[in-house]
Every structure is written in C-alpha cells, then in structure tokens.
Amino acid sequence: MTAPVTHREVERKFRVHGLFVLPDLAEAGIPGTHVTSAPFDMDAIYHDTRELTLFRWGITLRRREGGADAGWHMKLPVAGADGTTRDEMHVSLEAGAVGSVPGALVGVVSPLLHELPLVPIVTLNTTRTPTVVHSIDGTALVEIVDDVVTVRHDGRVVSVFREVEVEALDSSHPHTHGVMEQVSDLLLSSGAEPSSVSKAASALGPQAAEPPDVPAHPFPSPDGLAVDAIRATLSKHVRHLLMADIGVRRDLPDSVHQLRVAARRLRSALTTFAPLLDEEITAELREELRWLASELGAIRDTEVMIERLDMHAAELADETDTERCRAAIDPLLRLRITAARSSALAALRSDRHQQLVDDLMQAAVNPPVTNAAFVPCADVLPALVGRTWRKLAKSVAGLDLDGPSAPWHEARIKAKRSRYTAEAVEGVFGKPMRRLALALAEVTEVLGDHQDAHVAQTLIRDVAAQASTDGMTGLSLGLLHEYEAEVEMRDRLRFLDIWADARARAKAAGIA
Structure with a gap:
C-alpha cells in the first residue's frame, strides 16, 4: 500500500x-x-x-x-x-x-x-x-x-x-x-x-x-444543570481524542502525547463526575481508557526520555562523556520506540479501540448520568473539585524533602486529577477556577519533571549494568546519573516554592 x-x-x-x-x-x-x-x-x-x-x-x-x-x-x-x-x-x-x-x-x-x-x-x-x-x-x-x-x-x-x-x-x-x-x-x-x-x-x-457526530457544547452558568457541564466536558475531550487519534495515524508530531492526554482527561472526568454518573457504564469506559493510555505510554515516555537524556548529556563537562552516554542510551531507546509504535498502531486498528471510540462518542452526546446530575452546577460541582483538592493536599502534607521518590510520584498523580477536575469546571465557574487550574498545571509540570528525573536514573542504572557497557562508558553514565539526581532534588525545592500559590488559588476558588 x-x-x-x-x-x-x-x-x-x-x-x-x-x-x-x-x-x-x-x-x-x-x-x-x-x-x-x-x-x-x-x-x-x-x-x-x-x-x-x-x-x-x-x-x-x-x-x-x-x-x-x-x-x-x-x-x-x-x-x-x-x-x-x-x-x-x-x-x-x-x-x-x-x-x-x-x-x-x-x-x-x-x-x-x-x-x-x-x-x-x-x-x-x-x-x-x-x-x-x-x-x-x-x-x-x-x-x-x-x-x-x-x-x-x-x-x-x-x-x-x-x-x-x-x-x-x-x-x-x-x-x-x-x-x-x-x-x-x-x-x-x-x-x-x-x-x-x-x-x-x-x-x-x-x-x-450540520454538526458532526460529537458537536461542541457550551458550558452552562453556575445556575445551569450539572448534566450540561458533564456533556460539555465529555464532548470537548472526545473531540480532542478523535482528532489526536487521526494525528497518530498520520504520524504527526506530538499526536501520541495529545491522544494520551485526551484519554487521561476523559478518564479523570469520568472519575470526577462519578457521583453523578451510571457506575456500570463509566467503570467500563474508565478501564478501556486506562488500556488506551497504557498502549500509548511506551511511545511517549520513551520519546521524552531520549530528548531529556540527550539534552542533559550535553550538560556534562567533557564532550567525550556526552558521546559515550548517547551512544549507550539512544540506540536502546530508539529500538523501544519502534516496537512501541508498532504495538500502539495495532491497538488503534483493533476492534477494541473502535468500540471504545464508539462508546465515547455515544457518552459525549448522551452522558450516562443519574438523576443527581439534574441540579444546578453550583450545588454539586464545587464539592467534586474540593474532594480532589483535599486528596492532593493530604498527599503533599506527607512529603519528605529527603525521602523516597514514590510519595512524590503519588502527589503528582493526585495533582493531575485535581488539575483536570478544575479544568473540567472552569468553563462554569470562570476566573477563580481557571487560576486554580493554571496553578495546578505548574505543580504537575514540576512534579512531572521530578518523576522523569527518577525514571532517568533507573534507566541509566539499567544501561550501566549491561554486560556490553565498558568501564569508561560506565563512568560517563555515572556522571549523568548524578546530574539527574541533582535535578530531582531541585524539582522538590521548586515544588515547595510554588505550592503556596496553589493553596492560595484553591482558597480563592472556594474549595480549600
């Protein structure tokens, strides 16, 4: 062909x-x-x-x-x-x-x-x-x-x-x-x-x-019905997912990332609005969206890691160390990308994926809501945002500057959920919620870079442990590992600097 x-x-x-x-x-x-x-x-x-x-x-x-x-x-x-x-x-x-x-x-x-x-x-x-x-x-x-x-x-x-x-x-x-x-x-x-x-x-x-099968819907006012906010949110992200899906099939830049983001946002929206939705239907959609994001994850994560490690290897003092690190890491990761892309494209061409797309399009047009969704947005949605914020705040309270990476990764996951929830309703509640979403976007960016630094260190150790890695290359990889460890600590300090602003935004939005 x-x-x-x-x-x-x-x-x-x-x-x-x-x-x-x-x-x-x-x-x-x-x-x-x-x-x-x-x-x-x-x-x-x-x-x-x-x-x-x-x-x-x-x-x-x-x-x-x-x-x-x-x-x-x-x-x-x-x-x-x-x-x-x-x-x-x-x-x-x-x-x-x-x-x-x-x-x-x-x-x-x-x-x-x-x-x-x-x-x-x-x-x-x-x-x-x-x-x-x-x-x-x-x-x-x-x-x-x-x-x-x-x-x-x-x-x-x-x-x-x-x-x-x-x-x-x-x-x-x-x-x-x-x-x-x-x-x-x-x-x-x-x-x-x-x-x-x-x-x-x-x-x-x-x-x-006439409008497409998934039309764009306006967000209601705070006095409007919650069901209309749910419909507007789902249609927005399903449209994003469909266009990103086409982009992946065309091999457009950043399309894998956009498709994965759309899947995550939809899954987060279904979780956020869960008290207002049919549990049986939405549970299946969430699981299938988890599968899709997982299929795409290997491509996106590996693309990010190649770009990151190439850039950070260039920061090493000796160009010879830079060349050794790239020669050891890049071929391995490019092989992973090729295999991951083949697997992801197979998933996108599967009956399972097409069924998921059809189900999402149906949910965007006719959200599977319960009677609880037919109340004003102001009566139910702030509480849903507050719930995700409280979980994030509790997770952050348990962080230790010198502690292990895992709790910081858990805080990142909760920050993403809180951010996506705020974004889902910012069209309803306006500027205060939009400012909170922007503050949380900065939080997730810093914690995301922190997680990438942790994953990079693990990858470098794996490459260094391979039998084919000679002594001089091992030393160069050690320098790169040290650099990533320093970045991880700097990200923790950056997070502490911006967290106070996020808390202030949450109070201004009336959810903290």
Missing part, C-alpha cells in the same frame, strides 16, 4: 456570479508577472458515508481526474488554524477505482466512521482557468483559479455555480502572504463574496453543514 503524500494547503475561496469579470492584476498593481493558462476540465467524485460523516467533520474525500494533480485527495482541518488552511493527502488514481477508497486514506479517518461504508455521494465537473502570479525572481507565489462547477447527482445536472480560489504555491516565500492579501482584497472590492465552504459541501446543501 503506497503511503499518501501530504502538503499544507493555504487558500481562500470566493463566490462570484456567472458574468463576473476577473479584474486585471497588472492594472490593480499586483507585483510580479501573471501567466494565465488555457482552461481545462476536471471530474471529481466525492465519497462519504450516506450520513455525510466526513463532511460534517470538515473533511472532504474525492477521486479526481484531469489536471496536474489527478488522484485521490483527502483534505483535513489543521488544529489551531482557520478555515483557509488544510492538510491535503494524495494517492494515485490507481490506488482505487470509484467506490473503492484506498485503505491508506480510510485508515486515517476510520475512528470517525462507525464502520459505515464510504460511497460515491456527488460528482463535480469543473472547468478551470488558472492564473499564476510569479515574483520578480521567477518564483510561483500564488495561483488564482476561476472555476465553473457543474454539480451532478444520479446523472442529472442539479446546479451550476462559479468560484474563484486564491492558493499559496510557496508559503515559505516572504512575498506570498502579501500577494494573497492583495489579490483577495481586489476580488472583494470587485464584488466577490468570501466563502469557507468547499465546492462539494455547497453542492450537498444544509446536511453537509
């Missing part, structure tokens, strides 16, 4: 009427040279479930013939970007006939599909007239395409419309963004209407613009 080729697409769309005349770029002062090519035809058959699952998530999937980039294309939203930026995945036409979507693309979005089949939905015949704007140095900066689109369904023409797109061809060039702005302003001043809807979504009508 050929791996898809991906590129970042930055474009702006404009709707124009049938008699619209494209303004003259040179007369308008658009710099560079402007080359208009002869019109050509393209035929695109869009695929989706009959429920338009992908369209409703903002994803388009088509098989297009004609033009320089004929093939299967799947366009996906980019996290944190606006609607003008999407990632486009491309495989060849030969990868699948009409109605047979290539597995390399199906596998990426399978968490969203509920195992529903992808079928041809609508056909678009486009006559395209392209104009490319080149910089003075000859670089192709921006392409402006004038498209006349004919929509066909069941062999019949159902509509015809015209659209102009302005797309960046070289986003790294310093003049590209400025040219896009100039061309866009020119089109707007000439009567073009901005559009953020894809051609196919426009052709399919209102259904394609």
